Amino acid sequence: MYENLKNINILYVEDDEFIREQTATLLSVVFNKIHTAIDGQDGINKFNALNDEIHVVVTDINMPKISGIDMSKNIKSNVERDIPIIAISAYSQEDHILEDIADLFTFYLRKPTQIKDLIKSIGDAFELTR
Template identity: 45%
Template sequence: MHKDLKNVSILYVEDDDFLREHTQDLLKKIFKEVFVAKDGKDGVYVYNEHLNQVDAIITDINMPEISGIQMAKIIRKIQEKSNKNSPIIALSAYNIEDYSFQELKDNFAHYLRKPIQVKDLVINVNKALKGELEDFI
């Protein structure tokens, strides 16, 4: 599984500085390239800058200014225009029931509850890249 992901570039969006830096270091050992953003607004900017390189997006949901859900909606519109479809994996400290089922289903390939295990994250990115979507029920 790790060898396949050595050819994959991701965008990682997380507003918590410590968590972002720690997780970024781990992700760099797994993926070809890791683009990093500090919040949803920065995530949209970084995605636009590296549109043709980003294979998947991993994002926190609860962030200041633009949430992960809002960011995902904006990125989905960009993807429609560019004919690019990078799956988005949501991360949150909250239960899945705390969000709108329809918004999660419409915008994310998978949902993981924090604290995450890198192994689980890798498995879910791999599934999302293969087109295997979470059921969200």
């Protein structure tokens, strides 16, 4: 079922250490490489260092230093390829007043997120950019 996902590398950005470690561990069973970042600034730094290696970015929205929204805007404005970004937030999409939210995020998932839904969203996002 998940064999076609084994070549996907993910940048997972989450400021909550427990959630980050648990989710990254679960994702590592299905995907090739899971790179983690602790906040938006770390996410930008890791993405810039690993740009060509990252296939999908998964990010929390509310984080210290730089939000997932601002991090995603930075990534999108500095790459020439279409990089899928999946947002995960405790807030509904309506809580974020963003004119460009549809352009910024490939998918928007609400916490608590089922791991099967996240895996499906990552696979679907990857396929959209192939």
